[in-house]
Amino acid sequence: MNSKIKIILTSFLLLFLLIACAPLSEEDYYEEEYVAETDAEVPFSGEAMSCPVITDQIIDLAVYGSEGEEDLLDEELVLVSYMVDGDEILDPAYEDVPDDLLEQQEDTELHQQLWDYYMALIPAEQRGTIAEYAITTDGVGGTLASVAQTAYDPNLWVLNVDVADTANYYELTYTLVHEFAHVLTLGPDQVVPSLAVFNNPEDNNIYLQELSACPDYFPGEGCANADSYIDDFYFQFWEELREEWDVINLEEDEDARTELLDEFYSQYEDRFVTSYAATNPEEDIAEAFTFFVFSSQPAGDTIAEEKILFFYNYPELVELRAMILNNMCTSFPE
Ligand SMILES: [Zn+2]
Numbered sequence: 001m002n003s004k005i006k007i008i009l010t011s012f013l014l015l016f017l018l019i020a021c022a023p024l025s026e027e028d029y030y031e032e033e034y035v036a037e038t039d040a041e042v043p044f045s046g047e048a049m050s051c052p053v054i055t056d057q058i059i060d061l062a063v064y065g066s067e068g069e070e071d072l073l074d075e076e077l078v079l080v081s082y083m084v085d086g087d088e089i090l091d092p093a094y095e096d097v098p099d100d101l102l103e104q105q106e107d108t109e110l111h112q113q114l115w116d117y118y119m120a121l122i123p124a125e126q127r128g129t130i131a132e133y134a135i136t137t138d139g140v141g142g143t144l145a146s147v148a149q150t151a152y153d154p155n156l157w158v159l160n161v162d163v164a165d166t167a168n169y170y171e172l173t174y175t176l177v178h179e180f181a182h183v184l185t186l187g188p189d190q191v192v193p194s195l196a197v198f199n200n201p202e203d204n205n206i207y208l209q210e211l212s213a214c215p216d217y218f219p220g221e222g223c224a225n226a227d228s229y230i231d232d233f234y235f236q237f238w239e240e241l242r243e244e245w246d247v248i249n250l251e252e253d254e255d256a257r258t259e260l261l262d263e264f265y266s267q268y269e270d271r272f273v274t275s276y277a278a279t280n281p282e283e284d285i286a287e288a289f290t291f292f293v294f295s296s297q298p299a300g301d302t303i304a305e306e307k308i309l310f311f312y313n314y315p316e317l318v319e320l321r322a323m324i325l326n327n328m329c330t331s332f333p334e
Helices: 003-017 029-038 052-064 099-105 108-121 169-186 195-199 204-212 229-237 239-250 254-267 281-294 303-313 315-331
Strands: 071-085 088-094 130-140 145-149 157-162 191-193 222-224
Touching: 052 169, 052 281, 052 315, 071 099, 071 108, 071 157, 088 108, 099 130, 108 130, 108 157, 108 169, 108 315, 145 169, 157 169, 169 229, 169 281, 191 195, 195 204, 222 229, 229 239, 229 281, 229 303, 239 254, 281 303, 281 315, 303 315
Parallel strands: 130 157
Antiparallel strands: 071 088, 071 130, 145 157, 191 222
């Protein structure tokens, strides 16, 4: 297979990987193995600029995962969707759900409390892209939160939060910032949405046309701006791995792909802040951003540390980091 076709197929497959994610609660097997094999110290721990005890715990959980028991449903369900208007959530749309989920569906106070916490963490001027807030669940464990373009406008995004996974505020905080990082790096200011792809999500030919018309990195939503964070990140950290990455991404069998990804991560462990970051460039930049927020500035001894340092090149992100940390310190529950 020639390399151009491989690149095209690679990027095409990426479309289907976006963007649901559960960096903390998804205990894939290579994360377990990582702990057993390395018995490592927690990397990058220590003095973030404030709340060091909280940030240490957040990073610790991100690296090692939590020990909670999973109790997953067969599928992920939306319980209720709210429209977002500035700071307000309103017009709840209730889905038909099994009786045993009614209590979670009707816990308006908890829904509001979780939204308030997201608002408290993320500065208002960075929240404009989120137009919808959905309470979902796939049971205990699995996906804690995710983001995606709304069904009606590719410039607007929905934040999904699984109420069953929100008791641990260390995990919740990490994951909300991780999901915010997706919106920050893939939102319309950074990646101009492809209307053709958005309106024809099943049409491979349209996808390939849009992809080949993009001179920069194509994360799936559209063509990344040349000066976007994800484009710079991709060409700095992923371009050199492209041929190896193509083999993994082209693997259609899920088990085989997981195995290849496991090998990829084992081989390049020092390139990634977590095993989950090796999933794809989009998850990698989101994980690296979240470590940038919650860990102290590293020396840059590994590529993983270079990925954290990457964000220090952008003064606006350094400022944003300080704001998020400060916000967290004042709103993290006692
Ligand atoms: Zn993610």
